[in-house]
Amino acid sequence: MGFSNLELVIQCDNFPYFEDNQTVYAEHIAKYYEFRVSGIDATLGYILNSVVDKFPWPQYWQIDSRLKRVTLVTAANVTAADRSKLIAETLSEAVKKESFEVLKGWRSENYPVFGPGGEYLFEMERSASPLFGIVTYGSHMTGYTEDAEGMKIWVPRRSKNKQTYPGMLDNTVAGGMATGERPFECIVREALEEASLPESVVRPGAIARGCITYSHIRDARAGGEVGLSQPEIEFVYDLKLDASVTPKPGDNEVDAFELLSIPELKDALARGEFKPNCSVVIIDFFIRHGILTPENEPDYLDIMSRLHRRLQYPLASYRQ
Amino acid sequence: MGFSNLELVIQCDNFPYFEDNQTVYAEHIAKYYEFRVSGIDATLGYILNSVVDKFPWPQYWQIDSRLKRVTLVTAANVTAADRSKLIAETLSEAVKKESFEVLKGWRSENYPVFGPGGEYLFEMERSASPLFGIVTYGSHMTGYTEDAEGMKIWVPRRSKNKQTYPGMLDNTVAGGMATGERPFECIVREALEEASLPESVVRPGAIARGCITYSHIRDARAGGEVGLSQPEIEFVYDLKLDASVTPKPGDNEVDAFELLSIPELKDALARGEFKPNCSVVIIDFFIRHGILTPENEPDYLDIMSRLHRRLQYPLASYRQ
Numbered sequence: 016m017g018f019s020n021l022e023l024v025i026q027c028d029n030f031p032y033f034e035d036n037q038t039v040y041a042e043h044i045a046k047y048y049e050f051r052v053s054g055i056d057a058t059l060g061y062i063l064n065s066v067v068d069k070f071p072w073p074q075y076w077q078i079d080s081r082l083k084r085v086t087l088v089t090a091a092n093v094t095a096a097d098r099s100k101l102i103a104e105t106l107s108e109a110v111k112k113e114s115f116e117v118l119k120g121w122r123s124e125n126y127p128v129f130g131p132g133g134e135y136l137f138e139m140e141r142s143a144s145p146l147f148g149i150v151t152y153g154s155h156m157t158g159y160t161e162d163a164e165g166m167k168i169w170v171p172r173r174s175k176n177k178q179t180y181p182g183m184l185d186n187t188v189a190g191g192m193a194t195g196e197r198p199f200e201c202i203v204r205e206a207l208e209e210a211s212l213p214e215s216v217v218r219p220g221a222i223a224r225g226c227i228t229y230s231h232i233r234d235a236r237a238g239g240e241v242g243l244s245q246p247e248i249e250f251v252y253d254l255k256l257d258a259s260v261t262p263k264p265g266d267n268e269v270d271a272f273e274l275l276s277i278p279e280l281k282d283a284l285a286r287g288e289f290k291p292n293c294s295v296v297i298i299d300f301f302i303r304h305g306i307l308t309p310e311n312e313p314d315y316l317d318i319m320s321r322l323h324r325r326l327q328y329p330l331a332s333y334r335q
Numbered sequence: 336m337g338f339s340n341l342e343l344v345i346q347c348d349n350f351p352y353f354e355d356n357q358t359v360y361a362e363h364i365a366k367y368y369e370f371r372v373s374g375i376d377a378t379l380g381y382i383l384n385s386v387v388d389k390f391p392w393p394q395y396w397q398i399d400s401r402l403k404r405v406t407l408v409t410a411a412n413v414t415a416a417d418r419s420k421l422i423a424e425t426l427s428e429a430v431k432k433e434s435f436e437v438l439k440g441w442r443s444e445n446y447p448v449f450g451p452g453g454e455y456l457f458e459m460e461r462s463a464s465p466l467f468g469i470v471t472y473g474s475h476m477t478g479y480t481e482d483a484e485g486m487k488i489w490v491p492r493r494s495k496n497k498q499t500y501p502g503m504l505d506n507t508v509a510g511g512m513a514t515g516e517r518p519f520e521c522i523v524r525e526a527l528e529e530a531s532l533p534e535s536v537v538r539p540g541a542i543a544r545g546c547i548t549y550s551h552i553r554d555a556r557a558g559g560e561v562g563l564s565q566p567e568i569e570f571v572y573d574l575k576l577d578a579s580v581t582p583k584p585g586d587n588e589v590d591a592f593e594l595l596s597i598p599e600l601k602d603a604l605a606r607g608e609f610k611p612n613c614s615v616v617i618i619d620f621f622i623r624h625g626i627l628t629p630e631n632e633p634d635y636l637d638i639m640s641r642l643h644r645r646l647q648y649p650l651a652s653y654r655q
Contacts, residue, residue, distance in 0.1 A: 223628040224624075313453070
């Protein structure tokens with residue numbers, strides 16, 4: 016039988032829900048400290064107790080083991096750049112001491128963190144984001160064809176040398192959003208870099224179709240420490256391609272692209288061949304295109320709400 | 336300026352969230368009793384305290400004012416038909432006594448209620464559903480055209496004589512799902528009844544695109560008692576129409592259909608002209624078709640999660 020679609024969604028959205036079982040939720044939350052910065056009344060992420068214990072915290076961090084809060088303490092007139100500098104310094108120390116596995120996959124790419132009004136607070140090296148449990152943002156695009164034979168989707172297989180989820184199936188184009196980047200520009204850039212899809216095809220053809228949001232706890236497949244909290248937002252795009260356009264690996268992250276039929280995709284999902292957060296982008300695509308329906312997917316309602324989880328952190332707002 | 340899209344969504348999804356403010360949530364919940372049936376460990380709805388006080392409960396109802404639970408008490412071997420009969424009898428008594436305004440809009444149409452495994456528990460007259468606060472299900476379809484001038488949507492204006500939301504704008508086709516009906520069959524039936532769209536157009540053309548879910552507290556515009564809890568699920572369908580097909584009022588529920596452009600629709604939304612749960616179907620359509628994007632809608636993320644609220648009640652599963 017393999018995995019059901021709901022099982023695939025729950026693999027991704029596996030942070031407990033308070034309302035489902037308050038005891039389970041409380042036990043889970045007890046594994047973490049809240050991550051905060053002074054002057055901002057919001058939890059920006061959750062840091063595993065074992066990470067808090069092991070971290071070589073510089074003196075500008077306040078570790079409150081009673082409230083279970085880790086706070087970056089700064090002057091009231093701090094700027095985003097100031098905070099970012101302190102965090103970079105903190106991480107640099109942890110890298111020197113080889114404190115954490117995930118930091119061995121250093122990306123030299125910074126992810127932004129936002130405050131309660133959607134304001135930019137600071138940035139942080141990408142590979143450190145799960146240590147702090149901050150919300151990360153990405154754009155995922157499904158490139159598909161449609162003809163008399165039906166719909167097919169272009170699917171890449173991740174390189175066996177990737178740090179995370181090696182050899183698994185991925186979305187046609189997918190990438191994390193670095194500081195200052197917006198969702199659409201992210202997908203235009205990644206489409207060229209990862210799939211050799213030119214701007215002239217992507218800019219007019221890619222259509223924003225919503226987003227999926229979920230709260231993930233990392234397991235061994237992600238590489239590095241297990242149990243890290245990773246809430247994510249993926250903006251989703253569709254790109255209808257004609258036969259003249261073929262995605263091709265543009266860097267060493269992808270081995271090859273294959274054009275898979277809907278039955279082939281369903282089989283690959285059920286076998287668990289997709290990277291978890293890519294499987295849910297496919298499931299969302301199937302729902303939006305009437306492939307999964309209320310009548311053929313018994314867990315339709317549960318899937319729909321879990322794919323759009325209301326995250327309990329301040330989130331980005333991409334005002335013009 | 337008029338209403339923002341988030342404001343329109345919140346008008347619809349206005350039942351407080353526990354995680355936003357536990358005090359506000361607790362104060363709100365204190366206004367209700369839980370609705371239960373014996374043998375099923377789940378809250379099936381919320382009944383306003385004032386409704387519980389006023390209801391002429393027959394002896395097979397247990398009113399526990401300490402636990403704040405109203406329970407239909409039956410033998411363990413009860414059938415769905417047995418429960419439905421007791422509830423019909425209970426409502427008939429309330430109608431005779433003219434206890435409630437909403438029951439004056441008696442529809443002679445029954446809505447189903449489901450248990451924790453998606454199993455059918457009983458049915459209840461439609462106009463009584465907000466008294467018990469049960470989850471109700473509907474199908475909404477957006478009929479649209481697309482040509483060189485862009486996209487336009489067919490919008491009906493509700494009859495001034497409708498019991499609920501008279502004179503407001505509606506979705507092309509929309510209707511509640513009676514017991515035994517499935518989402519797609521519901522939209523095929525309603526399309527013919529309300530918009531004179533023939534099966535030969537709707538069955539091949541209507542595409543399932545997901546659903547929206549929200550938790551509504553009724554205000555004066557709905558007619559009848561104010562403060563009733565009304566959690567809802569609307570399955571959404573798109574139907575692309577060519578110029579040869581024009582929806583026409585098929586009954587007395589709609590006055591006329593108009594083909595509105597996207598700017599006209601945005602204006603009508605901002606002016607609050609749409610029935611609340613129809614405005615959110617249009618907003619969902621705008622998101623799914625790239626009209627609202629992360630870059631032009633500042634509340635994109637909040638809107639997406641509120642439109643797919645995880646409801647804390649057992650829900651339907653339309654297994655084949």
